[in-house]
Amino acid sequence: MSIDKDKIKHISKLARILVDEKKINGLTKDLSSIFKFIEQLNELNTDKVEPLSSILNKPLRSRKDEINDGKIRDQILKNSPQKNDKFFVVPKVIE
Amino acid sequence: MVGKIMSKATAKYIINGEKGKWEVVIGLEVHAQVTSNSKLFSGSSTKFGADPNTQVSLVDSAFPGMLPVINEFCIEQAIKTGLGLNAKINHYSVFDRKNYFYADLPQGYQISQYKNPIVGEGEITLDLPDGTKKIGIERLHLEQDAGKSIHDLDPSNTFVDLNRSGVALMEIVSKPDLRSLEEVNAYVKKLRSIMRYLGTCDGNMQEGSLRADVNVSVRKEGDVDLGTRCEIKNVNSIKFMQMAITYEAKRQVEALESGKKIDQETRLFDIKRNETRSMRSKEDAHDYRYFPDPDLLPLHLDKKLIEKIKKNLPELPDQKKERFIKQYSLTSYEANILVSEKEISVYFEEVAKKSDKKLAKNWIIGELFASLNEKNISISDSLVTSKKMCQLIDSISSGVISGRTAKDVFEIMKETGEDPKKIIETKGLQQKSDPKELEKIIDKIIFENKDKVDQYKSGKDKLFGFFVGQVMKLSGGKANPQLVNEILKQKLK
Numbered sequence: 001m002s003i004d005k006d007k008i009k010h011i012s013k014l015a016r017i018l019v020d021e022k023k024i025n026g027l028t029k030d031l032s033s034i035f036k037f038i039e040q041l042n043e044l045n046t047d048k049v050e051p052l053s054s055i056l057n058k059p060l061r062s063r064k065d066e067i068n069d070g071k072i073r074d075q076i077l078k079n080s081p082q083k084n085d086k087f088f089v090v091p092k093v094i095e
Numbered sequence: 096m097v098g099k100i101m102s103k104a105t106a107k108y109i110i111n112g113e114k115g116k117w118e119v120v121i122g123l124e125v126h127a128q129v130t131s132n133s134k135l136f137s138g139s140s141t142k143f144g145a146d147p148n149t150q151v152s153l154v155d156s157a158f159p160g161m162l163p164v165i166n167e168f169c170i171e172q173a174i175k176t177g178l179g180l181n182a183k184i185n186h187y188s189v190f191d192r193k194n195y196f197y198a199d200l201p202q203g204y205q206i207s208q209y210k211n212p213i214v215g216e217g218e219i220t221l222d223l224p225d226g227t228k229k230i231g232i233e234r235l236h237l238e239q240d241a242g243k244s245i246h247d248l249d250p251s252n253t254f255v256d257l258n259r260s261g262v263a264l265m266e267i268v269s270k271p272d273l274r275s276l277e278e279v280n281a282y283v284k285k286l287r288s289i290m291r292y293l294g295t296c297d298g299n300m301q302e303g304s305l306r307a308d309v310n311v312s313v314r315k316e317g318d319v320d321l322g323t324r325c326e327i328k329n330v331n332s333i334k335f336m337q338m339a340i341t342y343e344a345k346r347q348v349e350a351l352e353s354g355k356k357i358d359q360e361t362r363l364f365d366i367k368r369n370e371t372r373s374m375r376s377k378e379d380a381h382d383y384r385y386f387p388d389p390d391l392l393p394l395h396l397d398k399k400l401i402e403k404i405k406k407n408l409p410e411l412p413d414q415k416k417e418r419f420i421k422q423y424s425l426t427s428y429e430a431n432i433l434v435s436e437k438e439i440s441v442y443f444e445e446v447a448k449k450s451d452k453k454l455a456k457n458w459i460i461g462e463l464f465a466s467l468n469e470k471n472i473s474i475s476d477s478l479v480t481s482k483k484m485c486q487l488i489d490s491i492s493s494g495v496i497s498g499r500t501a502k503d504v505f506e507i508m509k510e511t512g513e514d515p516k517k518i519i520e521t522k523g524l525q526q527k528s529d530p531k532e533l534e535k536i537i538d539k540i541i542f543e544n545k546d547k548v549d550q551y552k553s554g555k556d557k558l559f560g561f562f563v564g565q566v567m568k569l570s571g572g573k574a575n576p577q578l579v580n581e582i583l584k585q586k587l588k
Contacts, residue, residue, distance in 0.1 A: 014382060016196055051210075053189045053387040060392040065132050065168035069152035070139030076148055076156050076257070086147040087254035090198045093244060 003032045108275040108340075109316060112348045116316040119344040121279055121309065122271035122324075123336075125286060126264050127296040128240070128304040129172045135239055135263035136163030136206065143302045147256040155261040157201035162390050169263040170394065172295040173213050173237050174404050176265055179289045179411055180232050182217025184401050188236075190391040193383045199242035199255050207266075209385040212236035213394065219269075219289070220413060221281040222431045230282055231270035240264050259303075265296070271310065271321060276337045283307070283333050284435065288412050292437050306331045311343045313351065322347070323357040327364050327371050339364040343371045415440055423452045432460055438474050445481035450488040458488060462502065466509045478512030479505070487515040497576055500524050528575040530582065533566070536574070537582055540565045551587060559583070 008027050012019040019027065073086070082089040108119040134141055137154035154161045177184050189211040192204040214235035221228045242260035244253050267286065273279050287298040287305060298305050312324035325347070327339045342364075347357055362371040387393075410418070416430040419440075425433065433443045433456070447455040463484070467477060479487075487504060490496050496504065496519055504518050519525060527533055540562060541548055551558040566579045 010382075014194070014384070053393045054389075056392060058392060060165060060394050062165045062167040062170070063138070065166050066138060067133045067140045068138040069133075069154075070150045072153075073146075073148045073151070076151050076153075082252075084254070087245070087248075087256060088148070088198075089249070089252045089254055091253070092246065092251055093198050093253050 003028055003035055106275065108344070110313065110344060110348045112352050114352050117313045117344075117348045117351075118316045118318070119274065119340070120271050120312045120314065120321055120324075121273040121340060123269045123273065123279065123282065124308040124310070124326075125267045125269075125283070126240075126306045126308075127176075127267060127286075127290060127298070129169050129237075129263035129265055130295055130297055131166060131169050131172065131263055133166055134261040135166055135169050135237065137261055139261070141262045143299075143304075145258055147254075147258060150258040151260065155201075156257055157203070163206065163388075165391065165394075166263065169237060170213070170396075171400070171404060172263075173235060173265055174396070174401060175293050175408065176267075176290060176295045177214030177217065177235055178401075178405055178408055179293045179295075180214070180217035180219060180235065180267070182232055182235065183215035184396065185211060185213055185215055186396045186398070187211060188213040188394045188396075190237075190388045190394070191385045192388045193238075193385055195383060197241065197244075198253060199244045199257070199260070201242070201257065201260065205239050205241065206388055206391070207238035207385075208236035211393075213396075219282065219285055221278060221285055222416075222427075223277065223281055228278065230272045230278070233268040233270050235265055235267045238264050238266055271312070271324075276340060279309075279336055279340065280333050283336070285412070288435060288437070292409055292411050294409075300332050303331060307336060309336055309339055309343075311340055311347070312357070313344055313347045322351075323359050325357065325360055325362050325371070327362050328374065330364055335364060335366060338366075338369055339371055342369060346371065412440075419443075423447050423456065425456060429456055429460060432464075436474070442474050442481045442484075446484050446488065450485045451492045454488045454491060455484075458484065458505075462505050466505075470509075477509070479508045480512075483508060483512070483515060490515060490519060494526060494528055494575060494577075495519065496524055496526055497572075500526070500572065524573065526575045527570050527573050528578060530578060533570075533574055533578055533582055534586075536566055536569050537562075537579070537586055540569065541586060548587065559587075562587070 005024055005028055008019065008024050008031065077083045077088065080088050110117040110119065128141075129135070131141055133139060134152075134155060137152040139152045139155055140150045142150065152161075154163060174184055188208055190206050191209040193207045193209070194204040196203055212234045216234070217232035219230050219232060221230060240259050240262040242255055242257040244255055246253050248254050269282065273282060283305075287296075290296040291298050296304060300306075307330055309327040309330055310324045311327065312322040314320065314322040325343060327343060330336045330339055343362070350357060361374045363374050364371050412434045415434045416427070419425050419430045419433060420427060423443075432439075434440045439459075443455065443459050446459065463474075463477065463479060466479070467474060487501055487508065490504075491498055491501050501515075504515050504524065507513060507518050508515060544562075544565070547558055547561060551562075562583050563576070563579055566574050566583070567576070
């Protein structure tokens with residue numbers, strides 16, 4: 001995969017990371033070389049190998065359907081930069 | 096919605112454009128809230144209507160270092176629903192992160208299932224006025240709901256309530272098999288009905304337990320390839336789905352006929368303006384960068400668990416319909432109505448088992464449904480309980496009151512919920528079924544109408560109705576009509 005300037009802009013937009021215009025060239029170069037390194041893996045034939053989702057060969061841990069959490073509004077809201085008695089408050093987001 | 100009957104045969108939805116006929120193709124992604132006590136990955140309550148942010152744990156609000164632990168009951172509910180949709184249950188499925196930013200999504204991603212959903216292909220049979228139609232199910236997967244943004248409490252800010260954040264949803268994706276608004280209606284109702292029978296989703300659209308993304312495309316009639324589709328997000332009633340589809344299909348036809356191309360995009364339906372609009376903010380919406388959630392291991396389902404759930408499945412609408420047709424001598428049309436909601440089927444069976452089954456179906460589909468529609472209530476809210484309906488029907492079949500009088504009794508019952516027996520007694524509505532008493536009345540009428548008797552005897556058969564009418568009038572409508580007929584026939588020989 002080739003990484004160009006537009007790709008960097010696109011990724012930074014998706015990640016909500018503001019990238020200084022001056023740094024884009026450098027980033028493009030860096031990321032390209034990282035990708036090149038990773039793409040060495042493509043030399044291996046993986047046609048008949050299922051994608052691996054986890055290296056732990058263990059069953060997924062589950063819990064019973066019980067209510068044993070919540071009712072901690074004060075704690076939940078405590079670190080919010082903006083809040084009122086009941087809600088998180090954010091700048092207006094509306095379509 | 097109870098007992099309402101679709102009005103017409105379901106022809107394909109065709110738009111007659113200026114440059115030819117266009118066929119409308121629809122697929123639905125229904126988001127159904129899983130009925131469970133606690134959330135998919137945390138122990139907070141899912142109860143609707145709680146004080147804002149009181150049903151939120153550190154997991155639901157995405158505090159750093161918190162780990163999701165899956166609710167095993169939600170897994171079972173998804174399997175159950177899959178079985179109810181005649182679908183393949185996948186023994187191996189994976190939870191992925193679907194990445195996007197929004198104020199009511201604290202994690203910055205939704206835990207969902209992408210490549211390996213818990214349930215694969217299945218199908219739903221729709222009961223339409225002109226027969227049945229099978230609609231393919233593409234998949235069903237488990238995912239988290241987001242929180243709720245409230246835009247109208249403050250002029251310059253949005254308030255966020257995370258009570259819904261992390262509640263388990265089943266996304267049920269249909270194949271693009273729907274061809275008309277009637278089919279969309281029938282599909283959503285059938286899906287809702289199946290899940291309510293199963294107890295896996297309460298189907299409450301007002302509370303947002305059932306919402307849908309609607310995929311719409313158009314193609315020239317006769318074309319094999321599908322046109323480019325647009326996805327209308329988050330529509331929360333069947334009526335709005337139909338309105339959105341109508342607008343969107345027309346828009347696409349107009350665009351195509353004027354030489355424009357349809358962009359595959361996400362649109363929203365504006366209820367107030369009755370139009371769909373492109374959601375600019377979702378331009379990159381399809382770039383979700385899914386990847387397996389490293390916090391969760393793949394889900395391996397035990398065959399035994401699936402078999403156990405299969406064994407304990409309740410009777411579903413289609414099976415119940417077949418049984419009702421046989422057991423209670425119903426037509427397919429009547430059976431469809433009576434199994435459409437679990438509560439209706441239970442009510443019907445309670446009445447039909449104890450009382451005359453033919454009267455039971457007629458009274459429930461007729462008078463009872465009319466009263467429910469009139470009052471806009473559901474069958475469980477009716478003051479006429481199944482027990483009282485039994486009493487009413489029994490008084491008809493045992494001859495205590497006539498069918499005509501029963502309608503008057505029902506009018507009182509539906510308003511007050513009174514016992515039919517009590518109403519009949521206090522109002523003195525019992526039928527006169529004593530032959531001697533009736534004979535007296537009949538003799539009097541024959542005596543007072545000698546001229547008519549002669550006319551009748553000389554061949555004017557139509558006058559029989561006149562005599563019956565007179566008897567009913569004189570008896571205050573309480574004479575047993577069958578008996579009156581018999582005695583009159585004898586006396587007028």
